[in-house]
Amino acid sequence: MAKTIEPNLRKIGDYLKLENDTIFVIPEYQRVYSWSINNCDKLWQDIVDYILEGNKDRYFFGTIIINCQDNDSKYSLIDGQQRTTTFLLLLKALLMRINIEINKCTQDEESAALCRGLRDRRRTIMKLLYKVEAEYVSDDPNKNQDGEIYKQVNILKNNSINENDLYKTELDTILKAVDFDDAEANVIKIKNKQKDNRYTSFFRNFKYFYGKISELSPSQLNNITKVFIENCEVIEIKSWNVEQAIRMFNSLNSDGLPLRDSDIISADFYASSESMNKSKEFSELWRELYDRINTLDEIDIDSILAQYMYYMRAKNRDIVSSTGAINVTVPGVRRYFKEINTDLVNRYPIQTCQEMIKLVKNWEVSLKQPIVKILLKFNENAKLFFGGYLLRFDENNVNEQEVKLLAETMIRLFAVLELVDAGYSSTKFKTFLFGEMVKFVDKTIPISEIIADFDSHISKNWKEDDLKKSIYDNEGNILVYLNEYLFAKERNIDFKFEEKCDVEHIMPSSGHNLPEIRKDAKILNDEEFRSFVNKIGNKILLEYKINRRLGNEWFRTKVSTTLESKTGYINSKYNIAKYLVEKYRNTDKPFWTKDDINVASQNASERIVKFIYNK
Numbered sequence: 001m002a003k004t005i006e007p008n009l010r011k012i013g014d015y016l017k018l019e020n021d022t023i024f025v026i027p028e029y030q031r032v033y034s035w036s037i038n039n040c041d042k043l044w045q046d047i048v049d050y051i052l053e054g055n056k057d058r059y060f061f062g063t064i065i066i067n068c069q070d071n072d073s074k075y076s077l078i079d080g081q082q083r084t085t086t087f088l089l090l091l092k093a094l095l096m097r098i099n100i101e102i103n104k105c106t107q108d109e110e111s112a113a114l115c116r117g118l119r120d121r122r123r124t125i126m127k128l129l130y131k132v133e134a135e136y137v138s139d140d141p142n143k144n145q146d147g148e149i150y151k152q153v154n155i156l157k158n159n160s161i162n163e164n165d166l167y168k169t170e171l172d173t174i175l176k177a178v179d180f181d182d183a184e185a186n187v188i189k190i191k192n193k194q195k196d197n198r199y200t201s202f203f204r205n206f207k208y209f210y211g212k213i214s215e216l217s218p219s220q221l222n223n224i225t226k227v228f229i230e231n232c233e234v235i236e237i238k239s240w241n242v243e244q245a246i247r248m249f250n251s252l253n254s255d256g257l258p259l260r261d262s263d264i265i266s267a268d269f270y271a272s273s274e275s276m277n278k279s280k281e282f283s284e285l286w287r288e289l290y291d292r293i294n295t296l297d298e299i300d301i302d303s304i305l306a307q308y309m310y311y312m313r314a315k316n317r318d319i320v321s322s323t324g325a326i327n328v329t330v331p332g333v334r335r336y337f338k339e340i341n342t343d344l345v346n347r348y349p350i351q352t353c354q355e356m357i358k359l360v361k362n363w364e365v366s367l368k369q370p371i372v373k374i375l376l377k378f379n380e381n382a383k384l385f386f387g388g389y390l391l392r393f394d395e396n397n398v399n400e401q402e403v404k405l406l407a408e409t410m411i412r413l414f415a416v417l418e419l420v421d422a423g424y425s426s427t428k429f430k431t432f433l434f435g436e437m438v439k440f441v442d443k444t445i446p447i448s449e450i451i452a453d454f455d456s457h458i459s460k461n462w463k464e465d466d467l468k469k470s471i472y473d474n475e476g477n478i479l480v481y482l483n484e485y486l487f488a489k490e491r492n493i494d495f496k497f498e499e500k501c502d503v504e505h506i507m508p509s510s511g512h513n514l515p516e517i518r519k520d521a522k523i524l525n526d527e528e529f530r531s532f533v534n535k536i537g538n539k540i541l542l543e544y545k546i547n548r549r550l551g552n553e554w555f556r557t558k559v560s561t562t563l564e565s566k567t568g569y570i571n572s573k574y575n576i577a578k579y580l581v582e583k584y585r586n587t588d589k590p591f592w593t594k595d596d597i598n599v600a601s602q603n604a605s606e607r608i609v610k611f612i613y614n615k
Contacts, residue, residue, distance in 0.1 A: 006238040012087060013229035015064065015236055016128045016155075022073045024156040026081050029267035032163045033171075033201050035082045040205045043086065044212055051227055059227075063235045080234070085171060086205060088129065088156065092175055093209035094225050095125045099141035099179075101218045114218055121225045128229075129155060129175055143178045150176045161270055161283050162290060170202035180210055261333040262301040268338060269349045278350055285353040292360045298376050299363055299383065302333065304356050307387030309336045311359075312344070314388055314437040326435045328425075355391070362390040365398045370497035371407045374481045378414040381424060385433050386410065389440040402447045406440075409454045411482065412612045416462055418478055419470035428461050455614050464609055471605040475534040477503045483604045484541045486611055488575045496573045504542035504550075506580075506592050509533045511552025520555070520591045528594070537600025540576040542569070555592035559584045 018024070043061075050059045064080035077084055098118050105115035122141070123134045130149050138145055153175045158168040166188055177183035187203040196204055213221065266286060273282035293301055313319050313336075319327050337345050344352045366372045366386075375382050389406055393399060417429055424430055436453060439445045471479065480503050488495035507521055508514060523529050532538060542550075546567050550558055558568050559581050569577040584590040 008236050008238075009233055010236045011058070011230055012061070012232045012234065013124065013128065015234050016084075016087060016091075018075075018131065018155065019073070020131050022075065023154060024084055025074045025076045026156070026158045026160050026163075027067075027076050027078070027267060028159050028161050028270040029263040029265075030077070030081050030160045030162065031263065032160065032167075033082065033085050033158075035086055035201060035205060037204060037208050039082070040086060040090075040208050043090075044209065047224060047228055047232065050231075051224060059232045061232055061234050063237060065237045065239065068238055068240050075238075078239075083234075085156065085202075088171065089174065089202065089206040090209050090228070091125050091129055092177075093206055093213050094221070094228075095122065095129070096177075096180055096210065097213045097216070097221055098122050098125070098225065099146075101221060102139075102141055104218075114222060117222045117226075118218065121222060121229075124229060125225070129153065131155070147176075147178045150178065161266060161286050165283075165287075167200050167202065170200050174202060174206050260302050261337075262305055264334055265305060265337045265345065268345045269353065272346050272349045276349075282349055282353060285350065285357065289353060289357050289360060292357065292364065296360070296363060296367060298367060298373065299360065303383060304359060304387070305333050305337070307359060307384055308352070308356055309333055309341075310384045310437065311388040311391050311441055312341060314434075314441045317438060319434050320438060326431050328430050328434050358395050359387055359391055361395050362393055362398050363387070365400065366390060366403045366407075369400065369404055369407065370495050371404055371411070371485060373497055374485055375407045375411050375414070377481055378411060378478055379417065379424065381430075381433075382410055382414060385437055385440060388437055391441065392443050405447050405451065408611075409451050409614075412458060412614065413454060415479065415482060415608065415612055416458060416467065418476060419467055419474060420462065428457075432457055451614070458612060458614075464613060467612060468605045468609045471536065471608050472601050474536060477539065479536055479604075479608060480539045480541060482608060482611070483536060484574060484576060486607045487579075490607065491575070493575055495575065498543060498573070500544040501541050501574075502544050502547040504540050504547050504577075505533060506538050506540060506555065506558070507533060507597065508552035513552060513554060517552075517554060521593045521597075523594055532594050532597050535597055535601045536604045537597045537602070540580075541574045542572055542577055543574070546572055556584075556590050559590060 046059065061083060062080075064084070065078040066080070067076040067078050068074070098121055102115060102118050102122065105111050105118070119139055123137045126132050126137045126149065127134065130152055131154070132149050132152070136149070153172055155175075156171060158171070160168075170187060173186050173188075174183050177186065183203070183206065188200055189198045190200070191198075196207070199207070213224075216224065269286070270279060270282060273279050289304075290301065293299055293304065309331075321327055331340055372386075375386065386406065390398070390403070413429065413433075417424060422428055436450060439450055439453070481497075485495050485497075508517060511517070518529055521532075523532065546569075549567055553568075559570070560568060568581075570581045572578060
C-alpha cells in the first residue's frame with residue numbers, strides 16, 4: 001500500500017536528529033548551494049530579533065519537503081536544501097564557540113551553572129551533526145577525541161550534478177574541522193580570487209556565522225543555541241512519490257524559485273545514464289554544458305532545452321500535419337522530454353547532452369556577431385528558431401556569413417512585429433516561423449531559399465509606406481539598436497556593440513535645463529515636446545558610463561570635447577555619436593532642433609524600411 005503524505009511541525013533539533021542509517025540527500029537535479037551572506041544575515045537577525053522580543057511562540061523557518069521514494073533512510077531534499085545546509089553550518093559554528101567558552105569556564109557557582117548549560121548544548125549538537133550518543137561525548141572539549149568523532153560525519157550527501165564536484169565535500173570538510181583555523185586551512189581556495197571571494201559559499205557563510213557568534217557573551221551563546229534548537233521550527237512534509245513532492249514544492253514554495261524544467265529533466269538524464277553505467281560520463285558532459293552556458297549572458301539551460309525541443313520537433317516534422325498544415329501548439333519542455341520524446345532521455349542521454357553542448361558551442365561563435373545579439377533583443381522567441389539553424393553546423397565549423405544573413409533576415413520580420421498591431425501569436429508571425437523552422441533544420445535547403453521566403457512573406461503582407469510611417473511615429477527603443485547597426489552598414493564601417501549601453505536622448509527628456517533646451521530646439525510647448533523627444537531620430541546608442549556622466553547636458557556639451565569631469569559623444573565608439581561630433585566639430589554653440597530630429601527620424605525610417613524589404 002502506498003504511504004500517505006506526512007506533514008509534521010518539528011523543532012530544528014528534532015528535524016536534524018537522524019537515525020544512524022539515515023542521511024539527507026541533495027538530489028541530482030538540485031541547484032548549487034547558493035545562499036549568500038545576505039541570506040545568512042537575515043536568518044541570524046530573525047533568531048536574534050525573536051530572542052530580543054521575548055516571544056513565547058516558536059519561530060517558524062518554513063516548509064521542508066522530503067522525498068522518501070527510494071529508501072526511507074534517504075531523505076531527498078526537494079525543498080529545503082539551502083536552509084538545511086545552512087542550519088548545519090550554523091550548528092558547527094556554534095559548537096566551535098561553545099568548545100572555546102567551556103575551556104574558559106571558571107569554577108565559581110554562577111559560571112559552573114553556565115558551563116553545565118554549554119556542555120548540554122555541546123552534547124546536543126554533537127548528537128545532531130555526528131549521531132553520537134551523549135555518554136560518548138566528554139564534558140570538556142578534547143581536540144583528539146572530538147576529531148575522531150568528527151571524522152564519522154554522515155549527515156548529508158550531495159548528489160547534485162550542477163554543483164562543482166570539488167565543492168560537494170566542502171560541508172564535510174567544515175564539519176570535520178576541530179576548530180576554525182583547521183576549517184580555514186582545509187577548505188577549497190578558488191584560484192585567481194581575492195579575500196573572501198576565494199572561498200566557496202559554504203565557508204563564506206560558515207565564517208559569517210562564526211564571526212557573529214564570536215561577538216556573543218557566554219550566556220548569550222548558550223541562550224541562542226538553545227533557542228535555535230528548541231524554539232525554532234519547520235514543517236517537515238514527507239512524500240513517497242517524487243512527482244508528488246515536486247508538485248507540492250512548486251505550489252507551496254513562495255520564498256525561492258520553483259524547480260525549473262532543467263532541474264527535473266537533468267535528474268532523468270542522470271538516472272538513465274546511471275542505468276547504463278555511464279553516470280560519470282554524463283556528469284562530466286552536463287558540467288561542461290553548464291560551464292559553457294554560464295559564460296553566455298543571452299542563453300540559459302532552460303532555453304537550450306527548449307531550443308533542442310524545437311529542433312527535434314521540426315526535424316521529425318511533428319509540427320506538420322498530414323495535410324501540410326502547421327501546428328503551432330507547443331508542449332511544455334518537461335512534458336516533451338518526459339512523455340513525448342522519451343528516447344532522448346531514456347535511450348540517448350549521452351548523445352542528447354553532446355548535441356546540446358554542440359548547440360552552445362555554436363552559440364558561442366554566433367554571439368560574437370553584433371547582429372545576433374541585436375536579434376535576441378527584439379524577441380525572446382527568436383532564439384528558439386535560431387538555435388535550430390545553428391544545429392546545422394558541426395562544432396568549430398559554423399558558417400558565420402550564413403549566421404549573419406539569417407540573423408538579419410529574422411530581424412526584418414521581428415522589426416515588423418514592433419510596428420504593427422498583430423502579436424507574435426498571429427499566423428503572420430508564429431505560424432510562418434514554425435513553417436520556416438522545418439527548413440531551418442534541413443541542411444539541404446540553402447539560406448538563399450529561406451531569405452526568399454521571408455522576402456515574399458513580408459512583401460505580401462505589409463506595405464512599405466505604412467511601415468515607414470510607423471517607424472517615424474514609433475516611440476520604443478528596440479529600433480534604435482537596428483538603426484545604429486544599419487547606419488554603420490550603409491557606410492561600410494565597423495559596428496561595435498557593447499552589452500552595457502544605453503539608449504540616449506540627444507534632446508533630454510528631463511532635467512533642470514529643459515526649458516532652455518526646448519527653446520534652443522524651437523519647441524513651443526509641452527505637447528510639441530512630447531511629440532518629438534521619443535522619436536527615433538532623437539535617440540542613439542551610447543556607452544553606459546558616458547551616458548551616466550553626461551546626464552541631461554546641453555547638446556553643445558555632448559558633442560564638444562567635454563566638461564572637466566565628464567565625457568561626451570567624442571569618447572563613444574558608436575557611429576551616430578561620432579558622426580554628430582564630426583558634423584558639429586566646427587560649429588560655434590551648436591543646437592539640436594526639432595528640424596534635426598525630424599530629418600534624423602525620416603532618415604531612420606527610410607533606412608529601416610529598405611532593410612525590412614531587403615533592398
